Amino acid sequence: MPDHSLKSVTPLGHDMPESVTVGPITIAEVTDIAMASVAARQGRIADVADAAQKIGVTLPEAGRHAAGTPCSAFWTGPEMWMVEAPFATHEDIVAALKPVFGDAASLTEQTDAWVRLRVSGADLPRLFERLCNVDLARSSAGDAIRTMIEHLGAFLLIRRPDEIDVISARSSAASLHHALAAAAKSAF
Amino acid sequence: MTQPNRIPGGLIDRAQTFSFTFDGKPYRGHPGDTLASALLANGVRLMGRSFKYHRPRGPISAGSDEPNALVELRTGARQEPNTRATVVELFDGLSAQSQNRWPSLAFDALAINDRLSPFFAAGFYYKTFMWPAAFWEKIYEPIIRRAAGLGSLSRLPDPDIYDKGFLHCDVLIIGAGPAGLAAALTAGRSGARVILADEDFRMGGRLNAETHGVGGMAGADWAAQAVAELAGMPNVRVMARTTILGAFDHGIYGAVERVSDHLPVPAAGQPRQILWRIYARRAILAAGATERMIAFEDNDRPGIMLASAVRAYANRWGATAGRRVAVFTNNDDGLRTAEDLRASGVEIAAIIDSRKGEEVVGSRGRLGLRSVTVRGGSGKTRTVECEALAVSGGWNPNLHLTSHHRGRPVWDDTIAAFIPGPGGPGGLVAAGAAAGQLSTHAALRSGAAAAAAALADLGQTAAAFDLPEAEDAPVSITPKWHVAGKGRAWVDPQNDVTVKDVKLAHQEGFRSVEHLKRYTTLGMATDQGKAGNLLGLAVMAEMTGQTIAQTGTTIYRPPYTPVAMGALAGRSREKDFKPTRLTPSHKWAAEQGAEFVEVGMWLRAQWFPKPGETHWRQSVEREVLATRASVGICDVTTLGKIDIQGKDAGAFLDRVYANTFSTLPVGKVRYGLMLREDGMVMDDGTTARLAEDEWVMTTTTANAVPVFRHLEFCRQCLWPDMDVQMISTTEAWAQFSVAGPNARRLLEKVVDQDISDATFPYMACANITVCGGLRARLFRISFSGELAYEIAVPTRYGDAMICELMKAGEEFGAVPYGTESLGVMRVEKGHVAGNELNGQSTALNMGLGKMVSKKKDAIGMVLSQREGMVAEGGLRLVGVRPVDPAQPLTAGSHFIATGKPAVSAHDDGWLTSVVYSPHLGHSIALGYLKNGSARVGERMRAVNLLKKTDVEIEIVSPHFFDPEGERLRA
Amino acid sequence: MIINHPLLGPRDAQEFVYLGDARLIERPDGLAEGAAQALHDHVFLRDNPAGEHRELWFHEQGDRSWLVVTRNTLTHEITRVELARDVARAKGRSK
Structure with a gap:
């Protein structure tokens, strides 16, 4: 905190x-769930999928939610997901995800x-x-x-x-x- | 209180008795009764007055096609006009009143119209009220308005709630008579998702009204058994009291379920009705058929009814319209009524079969039928005493929904009626009587077949359906539409359209069915022609010497039966009319006693009154002066915020903004002007560059959604390979403007970093922390013209942040300010807002023409340079002050040159925004003035013809306050 | 109406916002020769066919995809639904 x-x-x-x-x-x-939008940069969808594995989730297809640990995710649009994480450990969720996704995705805090x-x-x-x-x-x-x-x-x-x-x-x-x-x- | 016309049998529960009143008089009935059946059982035939002639009327039908027996139901706020007594389900304590009569149903003063009927023939409206012209407004219109309409409203708010909902199914079956039940059993047993809907409270359709059996048992029992089986299937939804009101595109159907109409008041929390939107992959229209009248002189007296209705009242409700009943028919089906009544112990006075050359030529009985006059084949007439006449003119399939997509019904000679034609809604087929299959056997067979076909269409296998034994009498009809005679013979009883009216319309040249309908008003009332349309068409066909098939028919549109406004409104009423969006400081502002204003769905603080302030302007002036003197705080969360990232984000902004953004350094904010492709200004706002490839765009509150949509269009459709990602962050951040000479001193107490002018100059932005570590964003931007910042924190801290800011501001006398003060300060500063961004103004109009870069291709750049839009002398933004400071200005006033008349030829533009400037001590305005930039110093007039004001004004610069911008750079 | 979204399947048209002729995708280059005339035609000249029409719909209450819907304006029959981004790329639009 x-x-x-x-x-x-x-x-x-x-x-x-x-x-x-x-x-x-x-x-x-x-x-108690923090959220960040994760949108793949042009041509980086494979990198984004790999990165998601590192936070414990397989990015779901259109219209689906995938549960994982510590992160889960649901699809919000083409090449775009909302990643969920426990608020207690991921209050600053973008800061937590940035090292994982690097420049493969645009991350935006959405918790609030x-x-x-x-x-x-x-x-x-x-x-x-x-x-x-x-x-x-x-x-x-x-x-x-x-x-x-x-x-x-x-x-x-x-x-x-x-x-x-x-x-x-x-x-x-x-x-x-x-x-x-x-x-x-x-x-x- | 006996029920003199109650006869044995029927599907009512005689073990229970309900009390009800009609026009204040008490009666008794039973569960299972309708209001009409109970009144008939009580010997009441007179239930209403006709629309135009105020003729005494009783019910002619036993269903939703009823044109005559319209009553006001209930009292007080729940009073409901024009309910059909024939479908009102009786409940204990029901109270109904007749309508369209004064002072009473039996004696109605406006019945004088009946004597004056020669003046009220077809088209009377167009002929009678034409001259003198001066009479229209003062005399004709008030009279017509008083006489028009049926029933009256309570003028009280409806106390009940109405829901909306959404349902999905493989097969929607509309109507639960023999065809609908056979279809539902077939589809239900096959495992398909089925919705079975019927407008009646008891499912079974005509099976409940006939005496012939199905599968070796009474038809009503077979229906009850089928409904019970269906109700037990998890894949079938059985919906009684549910009318499918329309067929819309791609398998969407509208339905109204009357959840509580049969109860005195709805149960707590329960809706009165539900408007359902049904998504059906296939639909089967099994809505049955409606019997029709034969027109003869005075065929509208109470007691003259459709033969099928007389039979239904006897068989289903144990009620008869009279103890002596005559039957007039042109087909075999009418004869069944005589048989069934006789079996119930009702005396049959005569059977007049037009196929044998007999016809009814007149009737007697002022408030109820006493006798009919019958002319035999020899031409001799005789009088038949009777209390009721059962008339059967044949059956019209209820094909309405098949024509909701302009499908044209086609004529079928074998049953002398229209049946569904081609061009119906995709996925909808008619079955049973609705398709012209009039016997019970044919209805069952066609219902089952339609379901099997629908399932096959969906790739599902239909379970076999063993057809139960049922009557299969062929249709035997010789059409008889009207009986020749001199008197008035009604074709459409509700709108009082007679055979003569149709003939008159023909004489006057109205020969197309569409013209006939509009000229005579045939079929235009609450029953939408169910009772009389075909009769009118048949008479017209006869006049033109054509067949009915050649004459054609008008078609039907939704709704099938009238729908209450409440059901259409649903929960969108009063404070629930639309959702409300609350700002992060809403709770705090409410505690401060703020007045709120609706801005789209948002509620924003408009001003914050202090004790002793009696006029809003006192509060606003105090807020503005305090802000300009020290510091003020305003919640600006409602402005749209769009997070834009990606390697091409800068280049993308260059394309969507008229000015250039890609050159903006990280940590800086720039004002941007967004154009539509036609060159008009779409929106404005500031965009900040938080990192190399991360930007935050702000939009106006009103345009947040359209701008986002537009940017997505640009991103996906125009430049699909640009590396740009976007998401709205409006809701994620609580954002406050802190403005005034002490703004920095205040914020320095809250912000953890150095924000001195040197490190954080005008138009700087940064990610910062506040209050010892909370992540925040700071922008040094100003709408008020003061030294100002916008500070954003995660929304969950918005409430804490406003308190913290106010606490920090205490020593400076910080004030909260609302949207009014915001408006005053921006006009003083000459900033454009909604009134200037009106969708028909260019950057040049706003004095921002230089912002449009011609070096790059941005949306709207090219067309903003069109000749007419850049012409000299066009509208330019100016400031306005009254020459006499005591004179107020009014928004919307037009610029008129001194000495010129206030007419459009001398209109030089208009005042867009007007405020009272506490700083200057008088009204000021912004406006668009022709050639405005060159006219500063000119005196002219601001004329408002609506508000009747005419003020001498001087044109000034739009920058009333700190034109050099020294304060905001301080 | 029901629009069969290429990614999400059948969705009620109530979730969409209508824009108009799909030719709006073909925006002329504003810096090219004759851009004024080309953009004028692009913005103001439209066919209004009684029959098949390719048009733009935005899935505002959904995944925010712009779609190109081929719809018969007489019958409302929808014969084809594509992601506008794919259509734009197929027309050679890029950056």
């Missing part, structure tokens, strides 16, 4: 991440650009069919799908059939949370 004096707040504005339960659905803010709400419970398709056009019945664990929820762009990372991370812009975290909670109330 740096020894500065400033106190951080979660995207929902709390001191510590909070979790609410609406019927069978639990919506929990997750703040997003809110991550972990939605868990049985029958998640019944919840998400009120929120977005993703066909969860045809999705499987490891899918990383960008979609829209109540006008907000969002990634759905499908961790398990009963657990999905919704990652969306930090500034509208409260609106996203409201949308999820309202849909949970309505769908069950």
Whole structure:
């Protein structure tokens, strides 16, 4: 931890991440994952893939998430991934990744650009069919799908059939949370 | 309270009784009833008044095609006009009111229109209200407005919620009658993902309304068994009370599910309705068919109904429209009504079969049918006493969705009706009665076949479907559209269109079906022609001597039945109309009592009132003066920030900005002007070079998204091999402007590094740390014209940072300032913003023409130099001050030369931005003035005809404040 | 409408932003002889076919790919979807 004096707040504005339960659905803010965007420089895709191996992850193909240790990654666009790492060890994630990727990739810190709400419970398709056009019945664990929820762009990372991370812009975290909670109330 | 017209049988639950009211009068009904069936059972036939003539009306149908029995449902905020009594599911405590009548349903003053009917014939609107012209606004329009429309609104906010949702399936089956059920069983048993939707609350379609059996059991029982089997399949979603309202492109269907309409109020948190967007790989339209009337004189009295409806009320709901019923038919199906009623103990007064030369030529009974007049083959007439007349004119397939992509229905002589034609939505096929297969057997067979074909299309194998035994009577019909006569015979009861109106339209030259529709309003009301369209077309065909096939038909568009506005709005209402984006300092600003303003989806602090400040301008003037005197702090996180990296990033910026960036040293910031390819200014902002190949571009708040899209276009489509990578970092950093003569002294208390003017001069940028080690970015840039910095920290520290900055600023009297003060200071400084960046201004207009480099090829450079855009004397940015400092200026005023009239010929431009400058003590403005740069010192007028202001002004430099920029370099 | 994204499969057109004629890829060189006329034609002159049309769509609520979609403007039938970057390269565009 740096020894500065400033106190951080979660995207929902709390001191510590909070979790609410609406019927069978639990919506929990997750703040212990640091993120950086990794975009391959022209012609360097092979180097980027090799570098990713060194941080414990095989870069996934389009629409997928790959779990690894210490880093995981999901695809965000052609030759572009979001790399995830434990916040505790990778608070300055770009500084941590830079030696690995060198000049093969453009790295951009993204940790604070997003809110991550972990939605868990049985029958998640019944919840998400009120929120977005993703066909969860045809999705499987490891899918990383960008979609829209109540006008907000969002990634759905499908961790398990009963657990999905919704990652969306930090500034509208409260609106996203409201949308999820309202849909949970309505769908069950 | 007895139910005098309740008869044995039906699918209602007689063990339970519901109480309800109609026009305040209490009645009883049972679960399973509709409002119409319960009213009929209670002996009530009169349920509404017609639109134009206010004729007494009762239901003619038992479904969503009902044109007459429109009622207002519920009271208070949940009052809903124009609900069809024939599909309103009865619940305990239901309250309904009739509409389009005053003072009462039985005595309606506007029934005078009926006596005046000669004036209200087709096209009356166009003929009657033409002259004198002066009458239109004062007399005609108010009268028409009062008489127009059906029902009334509560004028209260809807207390219920409406959801939207998304569903996916292999096969969508629209309608759960015999064809739909056979299709669903076939597809469901084969393992396909199936959605079966039906608008009714009880699935089964006509199987619930007929007495003939299916597979050795009652049709309704077979349907219930099939629905139960389907409901048990995990791959099948059974959706009752769900109307498929439209077929859209590529297998997308709209549906409204009425989740709570059958309940007094929705359960807590539950929506009233859900608007579903269904993605279907294939769809089967099994929406059945709708019976049609035969037009004869006074065929619109309460008690005159479709034969299929009379039969449905008896068989499904144990209700009859009367104890003595006559039947008028042109086909065999009508005869079934007589059989079924007789079996239920209802007296059949007469069967009038037009195929045998008999016809009904008139009726009597003011508020309800008392008798009909029948003319026999010999021409002799007789009177038949009856309380109801069941009319069967044949069946029209419900092919609406097949024409939603402009598919034209085709005429089928064997059933005397239109059937689906070519050109329907891809992947949609009709089955059963909707495809003209009118027997139960044919419907089952065609439903199963359609499902098998759909599955084969998808590469799936269909399970075999054993067709159950069912009736397979051939259609026997001799078309009879209308009975000749002198009186009025209704073809479209809802819009009061009669045979005469159609004939009149023909006489006046309206011969195309499209003209006929618009001139007579045939088929243009809530039922969208389900009841009367074909009758009107048939009469028109007869007039023109053509066949109906030659005459053609109008086609249908979505929605299939009316959709509540609430369902379309969904959750996008009031504060949930759109998502809200909050700045990192929002919580802190709210605690300070800030007023907020919406900027796109963002909420930004507009000003920070102090106790005792009663007008916003007091707060803003204090903020501006304090900033200029010492230091002010503003959250500028909302500006778009785009991280641009790569070996070619500098060259890329040279192509997308009008000015040059590749020469900018690391650690420096430059103001950039971005043009559209047509040469107009698209956006502006500063771009910083943080490292050799790492840049941060800022955009205006409003253009963050379009600029990113544009840059991606340039990167992917124009120069695909440039080594450039981009991502938005707007949200990742909390960014604050610290401005004013004490800005550096304040920041020195926070920043860990040396930021003296020597090491960190104007337009410097750097990665720094603050407060003992937190990573941050510092930019020495100024929008206010003061010595100013923008400091950025990871967003999670934004709340702490604003507190830290304010604490550090205490000794300097630092103030937070909002968007209003930001605006005042930028106008004082002569910086352009949204009002000047209006999409039709060039760099030259803004006084920034020199920024456009002609040495390199950048987007917009070439076309910005077009002759007309660089002509002498064009609009130039100027400053404006009122000659009398006490005179306020108004934005949008036009420049008019002194002594010239305020007309467009003398319009020399306009004032784009106006503020009150506390620094100067009067209004100031920026504006675009013709040949403006050459007119500094000139006196003219600023005229605003809307606000009725006319102020003498002087043209000045747009740089009102510190024109040499000494302060920001201090 | 449904656009069959070359990388992501069928996606609802609601996720996309429409730009227009795919000929916008063929931007003339602004420093070449006759650039003013060429850019004028490029920006302002467009065919508006009743039938097959190649057009640019941006997957804004997706992977931020620009796509070239071949769509029949009469029927909305989409017969081909390509990554615009590949189309641009095939047309000889580079840096």
